[in-house]
Ligand code: B12
């Protein structure tokens with residue numbers, strides 16, 4: 001059979017300007033699920049192709065003629081996946097399977113557009129579903145306990161641009177922050193053997209990848225294991241030009257690990273700082289102290305590991321001043337990048353259940369659920385005021401002056417990337433504000449004019 005996997009990208013992510021910003025932010029890379037599931041199907045003799053919409057337009061005519069189309073969904077890309085599923089049904093009359101993190105949280109919704117929906121990690125069932133041995137419309141997949149038994153992502157299947165190989169050395173996270181989707185989708189927390197990870201890195205070196213990311217939700221959760229991976233990378237010359245990873249502030253407590261991370265070129269890390277208000281950290285179940293944040297920032301700076309500081313904007317116990325403090329802090333420590341993430345109630349999380357129960361959801365238009373848009377009624381701010389705090393955070397952090405600081409600290413290449421990002425951010429901001437004033441029927445316009453309806457904004461029971 002011929003099988004085509006598609007990872008869709010939501011509306012604005014397909015615009016040229018956004019694609020340019022994406023290239024400046026990091027190196028084009030791929031979600032690994034479709035490449036792993038595709039590998040399983042290829043090993044069984046099927047012909048498989050994988051397309052990502054984020055970096056290139058989907059060549060719709062070229063993908064005609066397959067027997068099965070497999071669509072990945074995250075929440076913001078689900079409407080696009082449903083649109084493509086309907087179009088494939090209509091024009092190609094072929095079978096459509098839908099999976100991924102959003103479909104796993106709301107399978108009945110996805111089933112309106114698919115012949116079958118797979119809930120959870122697809123490895124254990126994909127072959128039986130594609131070959132017709134499992135026929136339920138909603139298939140609940142058991143997660144694979146032994147991650148070493150899963151084949152590596154097969155990059156030869158990927159037909160769209162990719163400069164960095166993504167490695168998942170673990171699945172899930174031992175923590176349970178209240179807004180987090182991945183610690184719930186990938187549950188329980190599981191680790192691959194160091195040997196299996198090293199084998200995968202050898203394969204990417206052979207393929208000629210210059211960049212590699214550890215996309216584990218919390219790469220340093222098991223410090224001894226992370227150290228062992230770095231040691232082996234250094235010893236076997238499996239070091240890439242740059243490796244991005246996700247960490248927590250607790251990584252700062254281990255000098256040996258910091259040194260190994262730096263030597264193995266794990267030189268760009270996204271850390272969830274979330275808020276500089278302890279009550280907020282406690283409310284979201286972060287298990288993190290303000291002192292941990294400060295210690296982490298200092299340690300990363302000492303080891304020249306570039307920090308992407310992630311803040312959650314709109315936690316119930318935070319007011320505008322807390323958000324501004326967070327941004328100010330990120331500036332003061334010369335964080336390499338800022339990810340101001342508007343609190344987003346992703347289906348399947350306790351935050352979503354709470355806001356639904358309290359009748360505080362403003363919309364269920366999933367394309368807006370990408371951490372850039374306010375989709376609920378905040379506690380201390382009006383929805384538009386929170387949206388403006390997001391714009392303000394971006395504008396303040398990505399000032400032109402900051403690019404020269406980054407250039408001085410991290411070098412010309414990173415300074416220029418930052419400068420490019422600043423240009424794009426400053427270009428995009430007036431556009432977003434403009435929409436809020438004149439773009440009737442747009443989300444920003446609705447948020448802005450909601451301010452005039454205090455009974456909605458001020459009554460989050
Ligand atoms: C790599 C990555 C990216 C990359 C690549 C994305 C791309 N090319 O589209 C980059 C950095 C560009 C990115 C961007 C974004 N991302 Co992202 N990303 C990830 C990350 C870290 C790893 C993905 C991965 O490889 N997972 C591991 C594999 C094993 O899992 P999987 O791919 O989901 O596949 C399994 C199952 O889902 C299922 N499956 C998958 N596909 C299919 C298809 C079918 C048919 C079936 C049956 C089953 C199935 O089986 C697979 C094997 O077990 C995840 C976090 C995570 N742990 O998943 C976030 C994550 C998916 N991203 C997220 C978000 C929010 C975004 C952005 C919106 C961020 C932003 N503000 O711009 C954008 C949107 C991009 C888009 N396409 O529209 C969220 C989504 C939350 C949600 N519920 O919607 C996640 C979960 C992180 C988080 N914050 O919680 N992302």
Ligand code: SF4
Pocket residue numbers: 172173174175176177180181182183217218248272
């Ligand atoms: S530490 Fe990060 S990955 Fe782990 S539960 Fe919290 S937000 Fe999710």
